[in-house]
Amino acid sequence: MSGDSQAVDVCAFWVGDAVYGIDVARVEEILPRVVPLPVVDAPEHVEGVVHVQGTAVPIVDLRRLLPAGSPPRTAKPKVILARLGRRRVGLRVDGMAGVRRYTVAEIRPAGTVPGVLAITGDECRLLDLRELLADRPAHRRPDL
Amino acid sequence: MSREPSGVEALLARFRYRPDEESGGLTELPAASVEPDRPPGTDEFRLLTFGLGGGWYAVALGTVTEILRARTLTEIPRARPPLLGVLNLRGTITPVYDPSLRLGLAVSAPPCAGPDSARPPRAARILVVRTALGPAGLWVDRVRGVQRVRPSALERPRGGPTGGVVGVLPMAEGSCTVVDPEWLLR
Numbered sequence: 051m052s053g054d055s056q057a058v059d060v061c062a063f064w065v066g067d068a069v070y071g072i073d074v075a076r077v078e079e080i081l082p083r084v085v086p087l088p089v090v091d092a093p094e095h096v097e098g099v100v101h102v103q104g105t106a107v108p109i110v111d112l113r114r115l116l117p118a119g120s121p122p123r124t125a126k127p128k129v130i131l132a133r134l135g136r137r138r139v140g141l142r143v144d145g146m147a148g149v150r151r152y153t154v155a156e157i158r159p160a161g162t163v164p165g166v167l168a169i170t171g172d173e174c175r176l177l178d179l180r181e182l183l184a185d186r187p188a189h190r191r192p193d194l
Numbered sequence: 195m196s197r198e199p200s201g202v203e204a205l206l207a208r209f210r211y212r213p214d215e216e217s218g219g220l221t222e223l224p225a226a227s228v229e230p231d232r233p234p235g236t237d238e239f240r241l242l243t244f245g246l247g248g249g250w251y252a253v254a255l256g257t258v259t260e261i262l263r264a265r266t267l268t269e270i271p272r273a274r275p276p277l278l279g280v281l282n283l284r285g286t287i288t289p290v291y292d293p294s295l296r297l298g299l300a301v302s303a304p305p306c307a308g309p310d311s312a313r314p315p316r317a318a319r320i321l322v323v324r325t326a327l328g329p330a331g332l333w334v335d336r337v338r339g340v341q342r343v344r345p346s347a348l349e350r351p352r353g354g355p356t357g358g359v360v361g362v363l364p365m366a367e368g369s370c371t372v373v374d375p376e377w378l379l380r
Contacts, residue, residue, distance in 0.1 A: 075211040105328040135215045167205040
């Protein structure tokens, strides 16, 4: 029943002990090592900016926005260069978990978890990136 | 497996990337510190001083990524007054602004964009500054150089920065106004 129009391609990654996903179309590049330039007065979850192809891109540490936990030992931290509208943002994650394809039937609403839209059958949490990065204290990590 | 939870498509509409989606509300970053930066190990600030009209002005050196010799810009039809035109900076389209309008110095910007504009003066420079939305250019009459100053030498407005003016620096050639480059672009 699920044609390609029903498929959802997800770029999955580890943050803490959970797997999260963003739309694979958002992902521009995975950067292995990034040393951001600190920014004065930036919010706590913003590490700083890096220059990517001539533009300054903020680096957001998702580990400070999502629940803490220990990632698997094999995970290698990366920065995902993601598109957000016409802007780009770097997302610091604990490790990549591959590109996964789901059908709509495999996805269920997440309820009221801040920043998480839906959860797939294998517990990949689909993020509402715009909601998560909106500068509102309600969406900071709950245990901070 | 034909059961489709209601509302999932609506959630996925938020999940999927659209180039025209709003990114407003995304954490607005101060692109670079308004405060003059200090080289490590010293307590001196570094300022880039430049001339506009008859006065001297300065921005924190850390906000400036590059100084270009002024060149004829590409005009933008109906550009609003502070915006002079755009510049192709190694592939990045960079808007160039006239800071003198913001500083209340000139009534109208001299045309320096488009094929009919005069050749820019020899001393004119474009300061490329970092902003939250990418690089932007500031058209200045001349660049004086980098000035190292002790924090105590900078006279700050009482009660914090007013407008975009961070402070005033007394110099031999007359006082130099230290400004926030982003304020000049607004």
